[in-house]
Amino acid sequence: MKKLINAPEGVVKDALAGIAAAHSDLVTVHYDPDYIVRADAPVKGKVGIISGGGSGHEPMHGGFVGRGMLDAACPGAVFTSPVPDQMLAATKAVDGGAGVLHIVKNYTGDVMNFEMAAELAAAEGLDVAAVVTNDDVAVENSTWTAGRRGVGVTVLLEKMVGAAAEAGANLAECKRIAEKVNAQGRSMGMALTACTVPHAGKPGFELGDDEMEVGIGIHGEPGRRKEKLTTAANITEMLAGPILDDLPFQRGDTVLAFVNGMGGTPQIELYVMYNELAKLLADRGITIGRNLIGSYITSLEMAGCSFTLVKLDDELTKLWDAPVLTPALRWGA
Amino acid sequence: MRITVEHVIKFVEGVAARIKEHRDELVQLDSPIGDSDHGVNMDRGFTTVLDKLPTVADKDIGTILKTVGMTLVSTVGGASGPLYGTAFIRAGMALTDRYELTPAEVVVALEAALEGIQARGKAQRGEKTMIDAIGPGVDVLKEAQANGEEFMSAMRRSVAAVEEGMKSTIPMLATKGRASYLGQRSIGHQDPGATSSFYIAQVMLETVEGIHE
Numbered sequence: 335m336k337k338l339i340n341a342p343e344g345v346v347k348d349a350l351a352g353i354a355a356a357h358s359d360l361v362t363v364h365y366d367p368d369y370i371v372r373a374d375a376p377v378k379g380k381v382g383i384i385s386g387g388g389s390g391h392e393p394m395h396g397g398f399v400g401r402g403m404l405d406a407a408c409p410g411a412v413f414t415s416p417v418p419d420q421m422l423a424a425t426k427a428v429d430g431g432a433g434v435l436h437i438v439k440n441y442t443g444d445v446m447n448f449e450m451a452a453e454l455a456a457a458e459g460l461d462v463a464a465v466v467t468n469d470d471v472a473v474e475n476s477t478w479t480a481g482r483r484g485v486g487v488t489v490l491l492e493k494m495v496g497a498a499a500e501a502g503a504n505l506a507e508c509k510r511i512a513e514k515v516n517a518q519g520r521s522m523g524m525a526l527t528a529c530t531v532p533h534a535g536k537p538g539f540e541l542g543d544d545e546m547e548v549g550i551g552i553h554g555e556p557g558r559r560k561e562k563l564t565t566a567a568n569i570t571e572m573l574a575g576p577i578l579d580d581l582p583f584q585r586g587d588t589v590l591a592f593v594n595g596m597g598g599t600p601q602i603e604l605y606v607m608y609n610e611l612a613k614l615l616a617d618r619g620i621t622i623g624r625n626l627i628g629s630y631i632t633s634l635e636m637a638g639c640s641f642t643l644v645k646l647d648d649e650l651t652k653l654w655d656a657p658v659l660t661p662a663l664r665w666g667a
Numbered sequence: 668m669r670i671t672v673e674h675v676i677k678f679v680e681g682v683a684a685r686i687k688e689h690r691d692e693l694v695q696l697d698s699p700i701g702d703s704d705h706g707v708n709m710d711r712g713f714t715t716v717l718d719k720l721p722t723v724a725d726k727d728i729g730t731i732l733k734t735v736g737m738t739l740v741s742t743v744g745g746a747s748g749p750l751y752g753t754a755f756i757r758a759g760m761a762l763t764d765r766y767e768l769t770p771a772e773v774v775v776a777l778e779a780a781l782e783g784i785q786a787r788g789k790a791q792r793g794e795k796t797m798i799d800a801i802g803p804g805v806d807v808l809k810e811a812q813a814n815g816e817e818f819m820s821a822m823r824r825s826v827a828a829v830e831e832g833m834k835s836t837i838p839m840l841a842t843k844g845r846a847s848y849l850g851q852r853s854i855g856h857q858d859p860g861a862t863s864s865f866y867i868a869q870v871m872l873e874t875v876e877g878i879h880e
Contacts, residue, residue, distance in 0.1 A: 388702075411704065411707070412704070413702045413703070413704055414702075414708055414745045415744050416744060417740060417742065417744050417748055419740075442788070442844045443745035443748070443845075449749075473848055474850075478842045478850075479842060479848055480842075480843055480844055480845070480847045480848070533704070533707045534694055538703055551845075553845070555702055556849060556852065
C-alpha cells in the first residue's frame with residue numbers, strides 16, 4: 335500500500351485539520367464529535383441542511399459545506415457511517431429555528447445511524463426531517479437487497495436543496511425538493527481499478543489488466559459483474575443505457591449530466607466519457623441543459639467513473655444555477 | 668448459579684480481547700462481501716468500552732450493559748454500531764437495578780438483545796446477517812429453559828448453535844446490508860457480523876464456565 339498518510343488511524347483527523355487550515359473562511363471543523371460546519375452557522379431562520387457518511391468520498395460531503403449548499407457534514411471513518419453523536423451535535427449546531435433536513439445515502443449503516451440521531455434530536459425537541467437518496471440503477475432487484483444505493487444524485491441534490499434553503503424554503507419544501515431530485519435522478523458507475531482502505535492495506539477486490547467492474551458502489555466494494563475492458567463508447571452505453579431505461583428518460587427531456595471521476599481518473603478521460611455521453615443523449619433526442627464534470631463523489635484512489643442524469647425543469651434549473659460558495663463547488667457567489 | 672457484576676465486567680473485557688485478537692480476520696471476511704471495516708470498527712468500539720468500564724464498575728448490571736451499548740453506538744459506526752449498541756442497551760434495560768443474575772434473567776436479556784437487533788436492522792433469519800447466528804442460540808436457551816435443562820449444558824448447546832448458525836451464512840444469498848449488492852456473488856462467504864456474534868457468544872460461555880468451576 336502506497337499512500338500519502340502518516341498513519342492509517344490518523345487519516346480522517348489529519349484531513350479534517352487540513353480542511354480547517356485551508357478553508358477557515360468558509361467552514362469550521364469541530365472535533366469529538368467530528369463535523370464540519372458553515373463558519374456562520376447557525377443561520378437564523380434558515381432550514382439547516384446536513385449530510386454525512388463514511389470518509390474516502392472527498393470532496394463529498396465536507397467539501398460541500400458553505401453558503402448555498404450544506405450547513406454541516408459528518409465524516410465517519412473511511413467507508414464507515416458516522417455515529418449518531420456527530421449528527422446530533424451537527425443538527426444542534428446548524429439549527430437556526432427553521433428545522434434541519436438530514437440527507438442520507440441509502441446504506442444500511444448510514445440509515446441506522448441517522449435514524450438514531452433523528453430519534454435523539456426529536457427527543458430534545460428539534461424539528462428534523464430526513465431524505466434518503468437511492469439512485470444507483472446497478473442494484474437491479476431492490477426487493478432482494480438493502481435497496482438501491484445513494485450515489486451521484488446526492489451531490490446534485492445537496493446543491494439544489496442547499497439553494498432552496500438559502501432562498502428561504504421551509505423544511506417541508508426542502509424535503510419536497512430533495513425527494514423530487516432523487517426521484518428524477520439515476521446513476522451507474524464502473525471501476526478500472528479497486529481501491530485500498532488505509533487500515534485494510536489491501537484492495538477490496540482484484541481486477542485483471544484487461545478487466546473492469548461494472549455496477550460498482552462508492553466503497554471499493556465489487557460491482558454486479560466483471561467485464562472485459564472495452565472502449566469509452568461501449569462503456570458509455572453500458573452505463574447510460576440502464577440509466578435511461580430506468581426512469582425512463584424520454585426524447586424531449588432536458589437533463590443535468592454529471593460525469594464523475596472515482597478518485598483516480600484523469601480529467602482527460604472524464605471528458606472523453608462526457609463526449610460519448612453527449613453523443614448518445616443527442617441520438618436519443620435528450621438535451622443536456624447543464625453539466626458537471628469532475629471527481630466529486632469518489633472511492634479513494636479508484637480509477638473509473640459514474641454517470642448521473644437528473645431530469646431538469648425550471649425549478650431545478652434555477653436551483654442548480656443559484657450561487658454556491660463551498661470548498662469544492664463555487665459559482666455565482 | 669449466580670452471575671455477579673464482576674462476571675459481567677469480565678465478560679465485556681473478554682469480548683474486547685477476543686475482538687482485538689480476531690480484528691484482521693473480521694476485516695478479511697468483510698473484504699469480499701462488505702467494505703473491509705468490520706474488525707477495525709468493532710475493535711475501536713470495544714477499546715473505548717474498556718476505557719469506560721471503570722467508571723461504571725460499581726453500578727448495577729443494567730447500567731453497565733447500557734453504557735457498553737451507548738459507547739458502541741458512539742464509536743463503532745457502520746451498521747454494527749447501531750446493531751450491537753442496541754443489543755447491549757436492550758439487554759441492559761431488561762436488567763435494570765440488578766446486581767446479580769439468575770440464568771433465567773440471562774435468557775431474558777439475550778432475548779431482549781435479539782429483539783433489539785431485529786427492530787433496528789429489520790432483518791429476518793436467512794438473510795445472511797448476525798441474526799442467523801444469534802437467533803438459533805437464543806432458541807436453544809429458551810427451549811432448554813422450558814425443559815428444565817441445566818444452564819451450563821444449555822449454554823454449551825446454545826453456543827454450538829450460534830457456531831452452526833454462523834457457518835450456515837456461508838451458502839446464503841445476502842438480502843440485507845452491503846453484501847446484498849453483490850447478488851449471487853455473496854454466496855460462499857461467511858458473514859462477518861455473524862462471526863463477531865459467535866466470538867461474543869464464545870466469551871459468554873467461557874465466562875459462565877469460569878463461574879461453574
